[in-house]
Amino acid sequence: MNMLSLVTFAPLAGALIILCIPKEKEKAIQAVAFLFAGISLIASLAMLPGFSRGTHEMQFVERFAWIPSFGVQYFMGVDGLSYPLVLLTTFMSVIALVGSLGIEKRVKEYFFWFLVLEVGMLGVFCALDLILFYVFWELTLVPMYFLIGVWGGPRKEFAAIKFFLYTLTGSVFMLLAILALYFASTGPAHTFDMLELAKMTGGWDRHFQILVFLGLYFGMAIKVPAFPFHTWLPLAHVEAPTAISVILAAVLLKMGVYGLLRISYSLAPLGFQWFLPALIVIAVINIVYGALCAMAQTDMKKMVAYSSVNHMGYCLLGIAGMTTAGFTGAVFQMLTHGIITGALFLLVGVIYDRAHTRDISAFGGLAVKLPVYAALMSLTCFASLGLPGLAGFIGEFLCFLGAFQAWKLAATISVLGIIATAAFFLRMMQKVFLGKFNEKWADLPDMTARELISIVPLAALTVLFGVYPKWPLDLMNVTLTHMLGK
Amino acid sequence: MNNLRLLLPETVLATLALVIAFADLVVPAKRARVLYHLAWLSAAGVLAWIAFTMGDASTHGVGTLWSVDPFSQFFKLTTLLTCVLCLLLGLDYAELPENQAGTFSALMLLSTAGLMYLVSATDLLLIFVALELVSISSFILAGFERGNPKSNEGSMKYFLFGAFSSAVMVFGISLYFGATGTTHLAASAAAPGPMLILGLVLILLGFGFKASLAPMHFWVPDAYEGAPTPVTTFLSVAPKLATFAALARVFGAIFPLQAYDLTLLFSIMAALTMTIGNFTAMFQTDVKRLLAYSSIAQAGYLLIGLAVGTPLGREGVMLYSFVYVAMNVGAFAVVQAVGSAKGSYDLSAFDGLCKRRLGLSLSLMFCLLSLAGIPPLAGFMGKLYIFSAAVQTGQWWLAVVGVLNSVVSVYYYFAIAHRMFFKEPSDDAAIPVGAYIYGGVAVAVVGVLLFGVNPEPLIAGVRASTQILP
Numbered sequence: 001m002n003m004l005s006l007v008t009f010a011p012l013a014g015a016l017i018i019l020c021i022p023k024e025k026e027k028a029i030q031a032v033a034f035l036f037a038g039i040s041l042i043a044s045l046a047m048l049p050g051f052s053r054g055t056h057e058m059q060f061v062e063r064f065a066w067i068p069s070f071g072v073q074y075f076m077g078v079d080g081l082s083y084p085l086v087l088l089t090t091f092m093s094v095i096a097l098v099g100s101l102g103i104e105k106r107v108k109e110y111f112f113w114f115l116v117l118e119v120g121m122l123g124v125f126c127a128l129d130l131i132l133f134y135v136f137w138e139l140t141l142v143p144m145y146f147l148i149g150v151w152g153g154p155r156k157e158f159a160a161i162k163f164f165l166y167t168l169t170g171s172v173f174m175l176l177a178i179l180a181l182y183f184a185s186t187g188p189a190h191t192f193d194m195l196e197l198a199k200m201t202g203g204w205d206r207h208f209q210i211l212v213f214l215g216l217y218f219g220m221a222i223k224v225p226a227f228p229f230h231t232w233l234p235l236a237h238v239e240a241p242t243a244i245s246v247i248l249a250a251v252l253l254k255m256g257v258y259g260l261l262r263i264s265y266s267l268a269p270l271g272f273q274w275f276l277p278a279l280i281v282i283a284v285i286n287i288v289y290g291a292l293c294a295m296a297q298t299d300m301k302k303m304v305a306y307s308s309v310n311h312m313g314y315c316l317l318g319i320a321g322m323t324t325a326g327f328t329g330a331v332f333q334m335l336t337h338g339i340i341t342g343a344l345f346l347l348v349g350v351i352y353d354r355a356h357t358r359d360i361s362a363f364g365g366l367a368v369k370l371p372v373y374a375a376l377m378s379l380t381c382f383a384s385l386g387l388p389g390l391a392g393f394i395g396e397f398l399c400f401l402g403a404f405q406a407w408k409l410a411a412t413i414s415v416l417g418i419i420a421t422a423a424f425f426l427r428m429m430q431k432v433f434l435g436k437f438n439e440k441w442a443d444l445p446d447m448t449a450r451e452l453i454s455i456v457p458l459a460a461l462t463v464l465f466g467v468y469p470k471w472p473l474d475l476m477n478v479t480l481t482h483m484l485g486k
Numbered sequence: 487m488n489n490l491r492l493l494l495p496e497t498v499l500a501t502l503a504l505v506i507a508f509a510d511l512v513v514p515a516k517r518a519r520v521l522y523h524l525a526w527l528s529a530a531g532v533l534a535w536i537a538f539t540m541g542d543a544s545t546h547g548v549g550t551l552w553s554v555d556p557f558s559q560f561f562k563l564t565t566l567l568t569c570v571l572c573l574l575l576g577l578d579y580a581e582l583p584e585n586q587a588g589t590f591s592a593l594m595l596l597s598t599a600g601l602m603y604l605v606s607a608t609d610l611l612l613i614f615v616a617l618e619l620v621s622i623s624s625f626i627l628a629g630f631e632r633g634n635p636k637s638n639e640g641s642m643k644y645f646l647f648g649a650f651s652s653a654v655m656v657f658g659i660s661l662y663f664g665a666t667g668t669t670h671l672a673a674s675a676a677a678p679g680p681m682l683i684l685g686l687v688l689i690l691l692g693f694g695f696k697a698s699l700a701p702m703h704f705w706v707p708d709a710y711e712g713a714p715t716p717v718t719t720f721l722s723v724a725p726k727l728a729t730f731a732a733l734a735r736v737f738g739a740i741f742p743l744q745a746y747d748l749t750l751l752f753s754i755m756a757a758l759t760m761t762i763g764n765f766t767a768m769f770q771t772d773v774k775r776l777l778a779y780s781s782i783a784q785a786g787y788l789l790i791g792l793a794v795g796t797p798l799g800r801e802g803v804m805l806y807s808f809v810y811v812a813m814n815v816g817a818f819a820v821v822q823a824v825g826s827a828k829g830s831y832d833l834s835a836f837d838g839l840c841k842r843r844l845g846l847s848l849s850l851m852f853c854l855l856s857l858a859g860i861p862p863l864a865g866f867m868g869k870l871y872i873f874s875a876a877v878q879t880g881q882w883w884l885a886v887v888g889v890l891n892s893v894v895s896v897y898y899y900f901a902i903a904h905r906m907f908f909k910e911p912s913d914d915a916a917i918p919v920g921a922y923i924y925g926g927v928a929v930a931v932v933g934v935l936l937f938g939v940n941p942e943p944l945i946a947g948v949r950a951s952t953q954i955l956p
Contacts, residue, residue, distance in 0.1 A: 069945045070871075109840075131870070135861040142860065145900070149908055157908055161900060168896055172889035175870075179877040179885075 004076040008122040010039040015115035023108040033111040041090040056482035075129040080479030082125045092250040098454040099243035117143035130178045130192040152239040159239035166232040170222035177215025198266040206270045213271025216264045223256030227285040237305035242349030250338035280320040280410045286313025291420035300358040304344045311337045318399030326402020327480040333395030343380045343458040365437030381425040383462045391465035489549035496602035502528040503595035510588020518587035525591030526573035533566035551609035556951035561605040561731035568724040569598040576716040578920030597623040601728035610659045610669040628713040640712025647705040655692025661685030697729040700758040710778035719818035722781040727807045739954040752793035760786030760891040791872045799875035804948045806868035816853035816930025827917040838911030847906040849931045854899040856934045864937035
């Protein structure tokens with residue numbers, strides 16, 4: 001059974017079926033979308049018992065020649081680095097679909113693009129051939145362009161094209177780096193096989209690896225987004241519809257960090273080493289500057305968007321540590337950031353749907369009126385600011401732990417970011433939920449069942465991973481330890 | 487005249503063209519459409535003939551002024567394919583005068599025959615005659631909408647610029663003759679020297695006119711905008727690709743550009759053509775002009791493959807050419823349908839197209855995405871091939887200019903997508919789409935998707951037809 005192909009292409013089948021359904025039958029379209037995203041989720045969970053935690057080797061491997069005359073293969077496989085991200089993607093896609101039920105405009109096209117987007121995201125995490133990887137990587141662009149541009153906020157069209165051009169600029173340099181790797185590969189024929197290429201890195205000189213690293217980094221950094229390439233993110237996140245913000249934050253940003261670990265680190269190790277001092281600076285800027293920017297926002301969604309810049313900084317910090325703890329922290333942080341920030345965007349969407357504003361100072365004392373909402377929001381904010389006992393803490397702690405040995409000063413400065421993060425989340429909670437009740441919102445209803453269905457699982461996982469992180473950590477440990485060669 | 491039989495297919499096509507031109511005199515005006523059908527069937531027949539005899543070595547060989555080899559056969563296929571598709575589009579183009587169907591289709595076929603001679607030519611005499619055959623029929627075709635001032639203007643500019651570049655080319659040929667004492671293209675006859683190289687450069691400029699390479703591209707937007715849309719489609723594909731085939735023969739096989747220090751010139755021309763095409767296209771509001779500049783930029787990408795001067799580069803040019811037929815014809819077919827229905831080719835004619843014609847909008851978007859080189863569409867495979875050829879030889883800057891240009895191109899291709907998918911329709915007028923347009927679009931989109939997802943058969947076909955006989 002080709003599980004990975006099933007996981008990846010089930011949504012594509014759904015998308016094609018949706019194309020054939022008349023656009024008036026909205027219920028049927030939604031059902032098909034759920035069905036096929038559900039198949040993907042169930043299939044990815046079904047791999048869990050068969051997934052061995054004790055090996056760093058690729059599992060569930062599928063390979064056959066795709067374009068033999070160019071050495072391109074259809075080569076899929078997962079290990080402890082990618083499998084958790086595959087689970088995250090299938091899970092968050094279903095959650096985001098629940099959040100998408102409120103879409104009323106052009107339903108057919110929305111779910112079509114959504115499912116195509118899911119194919120691209122899953123493919124990125126499963127592909128082990130560089131061209132296949134690139135194809136999936138680019139496959140996310142067009143759906144995202146339409147999802148932001150048609151269903152987004154007031155400046156959606158600008159946000160959509162900015163997102164597209166920005167990411168494409170990065171990825172074409174990645175393509176050139178991929179081609180350079182291809183022609184540098186030795187053996188009977190050139191290859192795009194990541195695993196084969198990783199074995200050849202010893203034969204490439206440092207100068208070449210630095211250039212390749214820079215090409216790859218340019219593509220990845222824009223996706224992460226690492227300072228100074230983060231400017232597309234606040235715009236795209238704010239303008240995108242709620243469910244798409246969730247996907248952007250939960251999965252798309254992870255593609256960048258994943259690429260750094262899977263491709264840049266393994267295929268250009270000397271370039272990676274050379275870049276470390278710069279990477280640590282970028283990480284610190286992301287953390288501190290991202291947090292300060294978030295603090296300056298009055299729009300809740302924009303604040304959450306900047307908090308993503310801040311959280312991705314932790315990931316970079318962990319990676320730059322080049323220790324098992326750091327790598328584990330970075331991957332764990334990816335998972336928890338996906339879950340927590342996904343929940344935050346959904347929660348912001350909940351209040352926006354009711355009040356049609358996201359201005360922090362427009363509210364006050366909402367905790368009285370919306371107790372369930374206030375409770376969930378507080379939990380998620382606390383998780384995001386890294387309160388021990390919740391999932392966010394584990395990742396951040398491991399990132400700091402991993403980075404501290406090598407970069408004491410940088411880690412120390414980054415702690416300021418944590419304080420700033422705490423400050424802006426607490427300030428937001430204070431202004432929105434506490435204080436005098438703003439009578440303007442006297443008839444706001446509390447959360448509906450549909451909203452609870454989308455957010456409660458995320459909140460539950462936040463607590464679960466905070467209390468018992470061993471389960472996800474076990475999935476990734478062996479692979480990450482092996483990657484560091486320890 | 488050795489081996490004249492090798493040119494039988496194009497000669498048959500030219501004869502059929504003349505038959506159709508004369509049939510025009512006897513066929514009553516209201517039945518003139520039958521001549522279109524006759525024309526595309528003739529082209530399709532010759533296409534099938536060549537396609538089925540491609541692997542047959544007895545159809546290959548060297549003649550007095552020509553050599554017929556797998557390489558030339560490949561480009562005859564692209565030319566004929568374009569011709570068939572454009573004639574089909576012509577069937578659904580209402581602005582063409584019914585009573586001149588014979589003239590129109592005969593000129594299309596003659597132009598096609600000229601291009602077929604061109605891709606096989608190994609002598610400057612034949613090259614020049616073939617180019618003139620193509621040019622003169624194209625001048626008339628471009629001005630075919632006599633009531634339309636833009637068509638007249640475009641045709642006139644095209645003619646003047648064409649005459650000028652012919653003169654440049656003839657001057658180049660005379661220098662070549664002076665340096666070598668022959669018009670036959672063979673490296674052995676030529677002692678490398680300034681006169682020979684100047685001659686070659688002027689010949690290159692002559693080719694550059696047909697292939698719309700900067701700095702010989704100025705006629706393109708006006709001629710494309712004014713010409714009847716099926717003709718625009720034809721001009722943007724067939725002559726361009728056939729000229730690239732001739733360029734590959736002259737500057738790839740006979741006078742390798744590395745040996746004559748022409749690599750840098752080619753690279754600069756490629757970079758200029760891409761950049762000028764893309765950056766000017768960004769400011770266009772007329773879709774035909776926009777696609778005209780886009781086709782200039784596309785010529786720039788193709789030229790990278792030649793500038794690289796390796797087998798991989800040549801394969802890249804061939805692969806990209808084939809894919810380019812599908813994506814450009816597909817894009818123009820949709821543009822023709824919308825433009826004819828709205829009576830205007832302004833960008834605003836595309837407002838809200840997806841609400842009225844979702845299939846048509848998606849098809850156009852697939853073709854545009856393919857032109858921009860977004861995977862998993864066929865255009866990506868073409869660009870991948872060409873850029874990898876540049877990377878292989880270490881021509882990094884050319885590859886970087888190429889990929890950056892691809893990013894720029896997304897901006898204006900998406901200006902159309904933006905109109906189709908984000909705007910509201912401006913009126914309720916129906917957008918009728920003829921059966922032949924549907925057919926053309928379907929062929930193009932299937933090609934763009936199929937060769938994007940599974941390019942292997944195409945690559946295998948290209949690899950089997952790279953041989954150029956001296």
